[in-house]
Amino acid sequence: MVALAGASFAGEIPLAERRSGYELMSRETRAMQDDDTANPGMLAVLEGGGLWARKTGAAGRACADCHGDARAGMKGVAARYPAYDAARKRPVSLEQRINGCRTDRQQAPALAYESRELLALTAYVARQSRGLPIDITVDARTQPFLDSGRAAFYRRQGQLNLACSQCHDDHWGRKLAGNVIPQAHPTGYPVYRLEWQSLGSLERRLRNCLVGIRAEPYEYGAPELIDLELFLMWRARGMAIETPGVRP
Amino acid sequence: MANALINVPDRARRGEIIEIKTLISHPMETGYRRSQLGARIPRDIIRLFVCTYNGTEVFRAELYPAIAANPFVVFSTVATESGTLAFQWTGDNGFSATETATITVD
Amino acid sequence: MDRETSRRQFLVGAAAGLGLGAVVTVVPAHATPQEMQDAIRKIVGSAPVTKGRVKLELPPLSENGNTVPLTVSVESAMTPADHVRAIHVFTELNPQPEVVTFRLGPRAGRARVSTRIRLATTQTVTAIGELSDGSFWSATASVVVTLAACLEDA
Numbered sequence: 001m002v003a004l005a006g007a008s009f010a011g012e013i014p015l016a017e018r019r020s021g022y023e024l025m026s027r028e029t030r031a032m033q034d035d036d037t038a039n040p041g042m043l044a045v046l047e048g049g050g051l052w053a054r055k056t057g058a059a060g061r062a063c064a065d066c067h068g069d070a071r072a073g074m075k076g077v078a079a080r081y082p083a084y085d086a087a088r089k090r091p092v093s094l095e096q097r098i099n100g101c102r103t104d105r106q107q108a109p110a111l112a113y114e115s116r117e118l119l120a121l122t123a124y125v126a127r128q129s130r131g132l133p134i135d136i137t138v139d140a141r142t143q144p145f146l147d148s149g150r151a152a153f154y155r156r157q158g159q160l161n162l163a164c165s166q167c168h169d170d171h172w173g174r175k176l177a178g179n180v181i182p183q184a185h186p187t188g189y190p191v192y193r194l195e196w197q198s199l200g201s202l203e204r205r206l207r208n209c210l211v212g213i214r215a216e217p218y219e220y221g222a223p224e225l226i227d228l229e230l231f232l233m234w235r236a237r238g239m240a241i242e243t244p245g246v247r248p
Numbered sequence: 249m250a251n252a253l254i255n256v257p258d259r260a261r262r263g264e265i266i267e268i269k270t271l272i273s274h275p276m277e278t279g280y281r282r283s284q285l286g287a288r289i290p291r292d293i294i295r296l297f298v299c300t301y302n303g304t305e306v307f308r309a310e311l312y313p314a315i316a317a318n319p320f321v322v323f324s325t326v327a328t329e330s331g332t333l334a335f336q337w338t339g340d341n342g343f344s345a346t347e348t349a350t351i352t353v354d
Numbered sequence: 355m356d357r358e359t360s361r362r363q364f365l366v367g368a369a370a371g372l373g374l375g376a377v378v379t380v381v382p383a384h385a386t387p388q389e390m391q392d393a394i395r396k397i398v399g400s401a402p403v404t405k406g407r408v409k410l411e412l413p414p415l416s417e418n419g420n421t422v423p424l425t426v427s428v429e430s431a432m433t434p435a436d437h438v439r440a441i442h443v444f445t446e447l448n449p450q451p452e453v454v455t456f457r458l459g460p461r462a463g464r465a466r467v468s469t470r471i472r473l474a475t476t477q478t479v480t481a482i483g484e485l486s487d488g489s490f491w492s493a494t495a496s497v498v499v500t501l502a503a504c505l506e507d508a
Contacts, residue, residue, distance in 0.1 A: 025417065026413060026415070026417050027413075028413050028417075028423045029417050031423075032421075032423070035269075037253055037255035037269045037271065038269060038271060038320060038322075040271065040273075040317075040318040040320070042253055042271075043251045043252075043253060043271060043272075043273040043318060044251075044273075046251050046253060047251050047273075176503040176504075177500060177501060177502070177503035178500025178501065178502075178503065179417075179500070179502060179503045194417065194418035194420050194421040195418055195420060195502045195506070196506070197275070197276075197316070197317035197318070197420050197421070198275075198317065198318075207506075208504055208506040209504060211504070211505070211506060212503070212504025212505070213504075248417035248418045248502070265463030265464055266463075278449070278472070280449045301461070304461075306459070306461040306462070307456070307457070307458065307461075307462065308456070308457040309454060309455070309456050309457070309467075309469075310454065310455040310456075310457075311454055312450065312452045312453055312454060313449070313450065313472070314445060314448050314450070314452070314453040314454070314471050314472045314473075315453065315454055315469060315470070315471060315472070316420060316421040316422070316469075316470040316471055316472050317420070317421075319469070319470075320468075320469055320470045321467070321468070321469050322425075322467060322468035322469070323456070323458075323462065323466075323467050323468075324462055324463050324464050324466060325461055325462060325463060326461055326462070326463040328461070
């Protein structure tokens, strides 16, 4: 189907050869992503916009009360996540940051991972970075977590004893059963995955992969998942955010 | 509490054929899936979608479980006069949602 | 088909051993081409169905059977005297044959509709155009559907 061949050796994909999963999809699925009036992920973005403006929690505050219009206030934010959180002394995901604001600033309960509201808010915030390049800060504070994520990416695991890199660095563009293997750049998250028939987070997708190689999937919010997310975003540095993406 | 996205042009020439795109959030549970314990998950779908133009029905779709989740329906109608296009979805478990859009026809 | 069914059920069992998840999709029983013919008969009665005038657009290879984009169009002037009354879509191997019925009329301007459908397996889809003069026209299209490579459990 796709003439592009994966690298024939184990190694990082050269920066110039990186391709979003978008480029490996069929014409029809790409059309679904491109049209905001046909992209099912936009339903979540729409809902997120409503949640952004809604006062909530004991503090009776809306996101908009502190952050103003998301189009300006949130521009570029998703492109920098996971980002270092001084209080927790480690990087946190965008979902964790949103929940941090809810508990600390709005005095509202944290939203459950993969809940409709958390996905909607995350999609709404990430949508404000659409088209912007991923820009992960690497410094003395984030380096150890990036290294941990990188080690996880290259480590064989699970009953199938596979490392992420074996599919996504070495064999991208080739087929696994009926699907084309992507390079695994998280440019479109939260993503509307046709297999899920709903929007879902990068952590959900990573847990899917872990189940796929018959490894124990980490719990949502686990440091192992956030470190891997940090590495994947760094690996995709410079690539454009596509949220809300559509993927098979 | 369903979300819907409607795409209707805000203006059109009289007699012009306009394309309308509709997208509504709904899981469209088929009724054929089973839980891990083997129990059937009951059907829960949108069964009917109706579009009226200033009160007159101009399009209808009868949906079955084979329509994908978050039903997307695109159809056309002739821009006859200025006014309101109303969209109504109804389905299992008393599901009901409506949206409207106004159009100016010159 | 049986091989694919048992593969999915095996993987479901293996995943269950990992103590995961609540809902899994098991490939459901399929309806038969005969049931599809019966469903079509219910619509057309004893009238003949002629191939032609209907154009059914589906991707020959779907990326995921859960969401397959479909467009049907019927050649018609769409006048009050001569128009498309309805478009019916059927499958032969989904759990039930009916997919959708669109009801049009002269106010549609053109007989062209799009939606997204589910296909349980590789099969042929049939679209039937019902005209205002009582005639029925049809078109078919075949779609290859594969299972996702890595299955999810919740």
